[in-house]
Every structure is written in structure tokens, then in C-alpha cells.
Amino acid sequence: MFGPLKQYISSKTTLTEADYARIEAVCIYKKLRKRQYLLQEGDVWKYNCFIVKGLLRFYNLDDNGKENIISFAREDGWTGDRASLLTGEPSKNNIDAIEDTELILITKNNFDVLCREIPALNDLVNAILNKSFITSQSRIHAAIAFTAEQKYLDFIQKSPDLAMRVPQAMIASYLGITPETLSRVRKESAKKH
Amino acid sequence: MFGPLKQYISSKTTLTEADYARIEAVCIYKKLRKRQYLLQEGDVWKYNCFIVKGLLRFYNLDDNGKENIISFAREDGWTGDRASLLTGEPSKNNIDAIEDTELILITKNNFDVLCREIPALNDLVNAILNKSFITSQSRIHAAIAFTAEQKYLDFIQKSPDLAMRVPQAMIASYLGITPETLSRVRKESAKKH
DNA sequence: CGATTCTTTGAAAACAGTCAATCTGTGTGG
């Protein structure tokens, strides 16, 4: 089960076998069935989470019960609630599995120790965070500048794989439009090609 | 001129005087007049930028020349184009001064060396990046989940200082609505209180 | 299959955008 994470890390940096052993020693394996929660509003999030296989969504619920999907995460990606992790406060968000999912959890404490012991791992984590930030800036741009159709076209261009795997209603939520609007937008843009 | 940065750092972590001297040695001071560019589309961004005094906006232009403001940055904050910094590609964004501004630039290369020499500085930078990411997630949430009025109320609640200093048309751009809509929203919400 | 969930469609209403005109405040040059 550690294989995929090892492979992921080795594709980004070079560690010794001893380093890998240290990491493997603190890994917690977990399987989620479709629809199962990884994090529920009110829980405190304490992990770094690597996805071996599957697909998750990170979202919150507003007062009317509407789901607002902030991000998706799939195999070779990471997820978690950084706000709750940082502050130790209960999370205002939810994470659940869109598909059956396998993941590796490492507690914050263990992870911090690893990062101190293995500088290359620390650098890798910072690079990932940096990229996540850049991605989220581009998402902000799309959200404030694009029409419904532009948002959808931008999404399928940037994430064609997700466009295939994620139910439409969830894509709509991610884009900040209603499922009905997304359905109509798809119909229109199909007509054009 | 180094004072404000030193004070900022010392409020977040503890460094030796030698560390501060090392940092000061690579600082580049710069003043911008209102409306002056710090970064223009097409330039490659190579710095970390600390704002001593003033206010800047980070934005891009779409095909119709419409400005989309991704973020503001004020004294004791940081700005720059992380995408261009990471890839070395020309920036697709602009940064300019909303008020007369004083700032400190440190080139990426110098900054990377400092971070390697001063672990506490490296940790500080990661903490800042982490917080920026959390902030941008909350901005995504507002952008996809809120109405024009909710966006405005959320903004004045989270950034009352910016609400005072930033021209309304720029706030509108930041919120992803038109200046006219913002004006009407303000009128309505004034009526309610 | 049958039940449930997801998607599509239609019609009406709400919301935000556009365009043009007016108003306000600020700063500048005569």
C-alpha cells in the first residue's frame, strides 16, 4: 500500500531508503466507500492526506443546505482542511468520497517531524503548497471573471479527466452555477461543435 | 527603511542580529507613485516583495480590457506573481500602486539562499504561504456561493480597512460584479441599517 | 425490473449587466 506514495515522492525528489522507511512507519491506510465522509463539519482535522486511488470532494454547506464544492482531489493528489489543521478549530467543511477511495493519512505531528528530519520532503511540501496557491488564484480569476459557459469550457479544458468522472451536479456546484444552467450550457456548446 | 521588515519578522519569529544583517544586505528599496506599475503583463517576476507602506492591486486584463482584481496587498503584506516566479514565464498579470507605496524587494535567488541559511525564515515563509492559501479558499467560497450583496457584506466585514481605502470600482472588480451593481447594493444595505 | 438518483426541459421570476445621463467631489490651471 505504501508503493504509490513512494512512487509519487520519488517522481518529485530523491530520498534514501531510510527516509522512505521513516515515512512508511507513520502512514495510516484507510479505505472509503463512495459517499463516505473523511471529514465532517465540526471535526478537527489533524492529518496530511495522500490519495492512492479514487476521488474526493472538499465542500461546505450554507444555511439552506446548499453544497459549495471548493475543490476536488484524486489519486496522486492531497486533501485536507488546512484551516482546521493550522488553528486546531473544528472544521466548517466536509470531505467525502465521490468514488471508492484509498488513502494514506499522516498525522500533523508525525508529518512535521518528518519534514524536519528530511529537508527534501519539506521542500516538496512547500512546492506542492505553492502550486496549490497558484491554482487557487486561477480559480478565483475564473469565478469572478467568467460567464457560466466560460467557466464550464475552462473547466473541461483544465480538468478533462474530472469532467468525465464527476457528476454534473457537482461540477455545477464547483463552478458556482446551478445544475440546470450547466445542463443548458452543455447543450449550447455541443451545438457549436 | 529596513526597520518595518525587521519589525514584521520579529513579530512572527526570532532571528539573530546576524540574520537580520544578512537579510538587510540583499534588500532592494523601491518607491512607487500612485498608478505606477510594479509588474506589467509580459514581464518576468523575480522577487519577493514586502510592502512597507501603501496599497497595491494584483490583477489581469481580459480580451475586452476589463480588469479583474485577484488580490490587494497593503503594508505588512506581500505581493508578487508566484506563477511567473515558479516557472520563469512572462506574467499574465499586472501589479500597480493604488496609493503612493514603499516596498522592499528581494530577488528569488537571494531569498532562496536566505531561507536555506535561516531555517526560521523558511518556516515563516511557509506559514505565510499556508495562510495565503487558506485565505484564497475562503475567497473561492465567497465567489461561487454568494450573491452580490453577500459578497459585499463579507468583504467589508473581513477587510473594513480596504473598504475605506479602495475606490468602489476596484472593490467591484475584486468581487466580480459591476460598479453599478455595487453602488446599488450599497444603497440597499444602507437602507436596512 | 423497480426505486432512486441524476439530468434535462420549460416557463416565469429574480438578479446582475449594459448603456447613457447625471451628480459629486477633487484638483488644477488660468
Place this chain on the structure above:
DNA sequence: CCACACAGATTGACTGTTTTCAAAGAATCG
């Protein structure tokens, strides 16, 4: 110091997009 110009903000009428609500049509899963 005044008059004027200019940029920013407001207002009104209109248009267009997106949402809402309700219903019907696919698709999926046990």
C-alpha cells in the same frame, strides 16, 4: 480663488443571463 475639467459614483431604463420551481426523461444500482 474661481472656474473648469476630470474621475468616480449614482441613477434610470432596458437587456440578457441565471435561478427557481416543477415536471418529465435518462441512467444507475441493488
